[in-house]
Amino acid sequence: MSLLEVSSLRVVSSDGVSRVRDVSFTVAPGERLGLIGESGSGKSLTAFAVIGLLPAGLKATGSVVLDGTQVVGAPEKSLVPIRGRICSFIFQEPLTALDPLMRLGRQLAEPIARHQGLRGSDLKRAVLDALDEVHLPEPERIANSRSWEISGGQRQRVAIAMALACRPRLLIADEPTTALDVTVQAEVLALLDHLVADREMAMIFVSHDLAVVSRMTDHALVMRSGEAVEKGSIADLLASPRHPYTAEFAAGARKAEAALAAALMQGPAE
Amino acid sequence: MSAILGLDDVSYAYRGSRPGQHAVRGVSFSIESGQNTGLVGESGSGKSTLLKVLLGLARPTSGEVLFDGAPLDLGDRLQVRSFRRSVQTVFQDPYSSLDPRQRVGRIVGEPVRSLKMARGRAADALVAEALESVGLPADAASHYPHEFSGGQRQRIAIARAIVSRPRVLLADEPVSALDVITRNQVIDLLAELGPSRDLTVLMVSHDLGVVAALCQRTIVLQGGQVVEQGTTSAVLGAPREAYTRRLLAAIPRLPQI
Numbered sequence: 001m002s003l004l005e006v007s008s009l010r011v012v013s014s015d016g017v018s019r020v021r022d023v024s025f026t027v028a029p030g031e032r033l034g035l036i037g038e039s040g041s042g043k044s045l046t047a048f049a050v051i052g053l054l055p056a057g058l059k060a061t062g063s064v065v066l067d068g069t070q071v072v073g074a075p076e077k078s079l080v081p082i083r084g085r086i087c088s089f090i091f092q093e094p095l096t097a098l099d100p101l102m103r104l105g106r107q108l109a110e111p112i113a114r115h116q117g118l119r120g121s122d123l124k125r126a127v128l129d130a131l132d133e134v135h136l137p138e139p140e141r142i143a144n145s146r147s148w149e150i151s152g153g154q155r156q157r158v159a160i161a162m163a164l165a166c167r168p169r170l171l172i173a174d175e176p177t178t179a180l181d182v183t184v185q186a187e188v189l190a191l192l193d194h195l196v197a198d199r200e201m202a203m204i205f206v207s208h209d210l211a212v213v214s215r216m217t218d219h220a221l222v223m224r225s226g227e228a229v230e231k232g233s234i235a236d237l238l239a240s241p242r243h244p245y246t247a248e249f250a251a252g253a254r255k256a257e258a259a260l261a262a263a264l265m266q267g268p269a270e
Numbered sequence: 271m272s273a274i275l276g277l278d279d280v281s282y283a284y285r286g287s288r289p290g291q292h293a294v295r296g297v298s299f300s301i302e303s304g305q306n307t308g309l310v311g312e313s314g315s316g317k318s319t320l321l322k323v324l325l326g327l328a329r330p331t332s333g334e335v336l337f338d339g340a341p342l343d344l345g346d347r348l349q350v351r352s353f354r355r356s357v358q359t360v361f362q363d364p365y366s367s368l369d370p371r372q373r374v375g376r377i378v379g380e381p382v383r384s385l386k387m388a389r390g391r392a393a394d395a396l397v398a399e400a401l402e403s404v405g406l407p408a409d410a411a412s413h414y415p416h417e418f419s420g421g422q423r424q425r426i427a428i429a430r431a432i433v434s435r436p437r438v439l440l441a442d443e444p445v446s447a448l449d450v451i452t453r454n455q456v457i458d459l460l461a462e463l464g465p466s467r468d469l470t471v472l473m474v475s476h477d478l479g480v481v482a483a484l485c486q487r488t489i490v491l492q493g494g495q496v497v498e499q500g501t502t503s504a505v506l507g508a509p510r511e512a513y514t515r516r517l518l519a520a521i522p523r524l525p526q527i
Contacts, residue, residue, distance in 0.1 A: 038449035039420075152313070181312035182476060186520035208449060211522040239527045252451040257524055259483035263506035264518065 002026040003170055003202050004050065004087075008062040009072075011045045011054060011226075019058065020045050020226045027202050029169060034213035034220030034234070035206040036249070042226040047172050047206050051087050052079045067169065084111055084166040092175040094155035097162070098147035104158050105131075105143025111165035130161045135191060153184035157191070164195060171196060174206040189215055210234070210253040222246050273339065274470060275324060275357060275438050276300030280333035282319050292331070293319040294494040300336070301438060306464060306471040308481030308502065310517070311491035317474045320491070321442055324472070325359060326350070355385050358431040362443040364423030368415040374401075374426055375411030381434040400433040401426075403467070404459060421452035428459065432467060439463075441473045445480055457483050478521060482506060490514050 004027040011020035020042040027033050035043040049060045052071045064071040067086045071079065083089075091097045099107055105127050112118060112126050131139035134157040147155055156176060163171060173192065177185040193216060196203050205216045213220055214234045221231045222245070230243040238254070241247040277299055283292045294316035301307050311317045322328040323335060326344055335342040337353050344350060358381065361367040368377055379397045382388055388396055398408050404425040415423055424444060431439055441460070445453040461484055463469050475481050481488055482502055489499040490513065498511045509515045 038451070182478075183312060183516060183520040185522070189522070209522065210450075211524045214525050215522050235525060235527050238524065248451060252454055253524060255454050256450055256479050256483070260479040260506070260521065261523075263482045263503050266503050266507045 001028075002065075003029045003031075003067060004204075005065040006046075006050065006063070009046065009049055009064060010061045011042070011049055012059050012061065014057045014059075018226060020049070020060075022062075023223070023226075023228045025221055025228070025231065027170065027204065030200045030202055032196070032203045032205065032217040032219070034217040035204060035223060036208070036210060036213055036220045037223035038208055038249075040225070041223040043206050043208075043223045044174050045226075046223070047089075047174050047204060050172060050204070051083060051089055052076075053089065084163075084168060085115065086168060087170040087172065088163040088166065088168040090156070090159055090163050090171065090173040090176045092178050094152070094159040094179075095147060097159045098155060100147050102146070103143065104145055104147060104150075108143070108158065108162055108165065111162060115166040130165060131158070133164075133195070134158070134161045135187075136161075151184075153180055153188060156180065156188055160188075160192065160195070164199070167199065168201065170202045170204070172204045172206070175208070176205075177212065178207070178209075185212075192216065210238075210250065211257065222249065272303055273300035273336065274303055275472070276336040277320070277323070277330075278334045278336055280320075280323060280330040280335070282316075282323055282328060283331045284319075292494055294323075294491075297333075297491075297494075297496055299489055299496065299499055301470055301472050302487075303437065303468075303470055304464065305487050306461075306473070306485040307487040307489065308478075308485035309472060309474045309489050309491065310476065310478060310481055312476060312517075314493065315491040316494035317476075317491060318442070319494075321359075321440060321474055324440055325357065326353060351385065355381075355387075355434045356437045358434060358436040358439055360424070360427050360431045360439060360441040360444045363447050364420055364427050365447075367427055368423055370415055372414075373411065374413055374415065374418075377415070377426065378411070378430045378433055380430060385434055387434060396433055397429075400429040403432065403463070404429045419452075421448055421456060424448060424452075424456055425459065428456075428463075432463065432469065435467065437468065437470060439469055439471045441471055443475055443477075444473065446475070446477060453480070460484055478506065478518065490517070 007024045009023045010018055012018050023046055037043040048054050050064055054060060060072045066082055069082055108127050108130055109123055113123055118126050127143055128139040131142055136142050136157050177188050205213060207213045219233050222229045224245050230246045237246055238250045241250055277297050280297045281292050281295045309317055323330050375397055378400055379393055382393045382396050401410050406425055445456050460471055485502050488502040488505040490497045492513050498505055498514050
């Protein structure tokens with residue numbers, strides 16, 4: 001059985017414009033799927049709709065069944081038990097996901113306390129363990145810091161620790177490394193890859209960058225102007241795209257890399 | 271080949287920073303005519319500070335900016351006028367760098383007016399020529415920025431930067447806000463402008479792929495200092511420094527198929 005089943009998903013804004021049209025896909029337990037597209041393609045809105053977190057003014061129709069629960073049209077109250085426990089989310093900019101006024105340890109303690117029913121020194125230890133799991137140095141210091149006192153890479157690690165605190169079965173990561181430096185990005189991707197595999201979680205990885213997606217998943221859904229254009233293995237999307245847009249997108253990604261590949265191969269001789 | 275713009279042992283400390291704490295320290299390089307140069311580094315490497323110094327917006331704490339071989343003196347009006355005409359800039363975000371209340375013709379014509387290059391029909395002709403050379407239709411001049419896509423807006427920003435026929439274009443992450451297909455088109459445009467207008471690009475970027483596509487020379491910065499510089503093929507193909515190698519290894523690559 002699928003963990004997630006999206007069928008004929010449509011997201012409409014208050015002025016009647018369809019931002020996502022007739023998108024369907026499934027994710028099985030432990031499966032990874034990339035959502036690829038340019039800005040405005042609807043990939044992030046699709047991801048938000050899966051967990052019922054669409055921005056104000058946007059409405060979803062169609063069907064999103066997450067672990068047996070219909071998300072579309074569900075009252076907020078019935079989504080609370082799903083969020084965190086079944087499915088959680090990592091955002092592009094961890095500053096928006098973290099409260100600037102609250103110490104990070106306390107923020108992380110909330111979902112852990114709720115999920116594992118821990119209190120006092122047990123809870124404190126669980127928080128430090130969670131920070132340690134995402135390879136943060138000096139967990140004590142991080143737990144006592146506020147979000148703006150640590151670096152962008154460290155913030156994203158804290159956000160990952162929070163997203164994983166309730167042991168979700170599906171992790172949705174929306175451009176989680178786009179705001180990070182390239183060396184930090186490599187570290188965070190390796191960390192995510194390892195944690196998701198370790199816990200046998202399913203993952204939806206949203207990105208505009210085909211190379212980054214290919215680092216995390218074997219399969220992807222290509223989106224354009226709110227529509228699902230093509231789904232397939234990344235190798236097929238690159239080597240034998242069926243849709244002209246996929247071909248254009250893949251050629252663009254290849255061209256963007258061509259000069260770099262040539263320079264790396266070429267060596268110092270001119 | 272001659273150096274148009276350069277830095278000689280430049281250090282810069284922001285006001286209020288601790289004594290001895292410099293945003294950039296002891297940086298020297300020169301931009302030779304026809305040699306597009308990439309300034310590469312991660313956050314905190316000093317890229318933006320160096321750009322401010324190169325634009326004459328910040329005075330180095332020590333060291334000199336060299337313009338056509340002479341130290342740049344921000345008090346020398348004649349030299350500064352010639353400097354402003356010769357060194358223009360394009361910013362990262364084409365949404366915030368264009369005034370939404372001005373028509374494109376007025377935006378692109380701003381350097382023509384402020385540098386007192388031409389007036390009336392002659393000024394309009396310069397604007398039309400700049401728009402044409404970035405691949406925008408001539409009637410773009412009568413429209414507002416919001417009527418254009420991100421890639422077109424970056425073309426407008428480039429038209430504004432080249433209208434005064436500068437010799438150096440300082441571009442700060444000019445394509446990092448653009449989608450991959452548009453990004454390739456803007457890089458192609460920048461690459462074409464070089465030979466056709468005798469323009470040399472200094473591009474600040476965190477993206478070595480973009481630098482490899484456009485720049486003959488590469489300078490790698492880390493923590494406010496130059497780690498490595500040389501031809502792009504030497505720096506990328508046979509990096510001498512561990513940091514450069516780490517930077518290259520971290521770039522996500524497409525699967526080989």
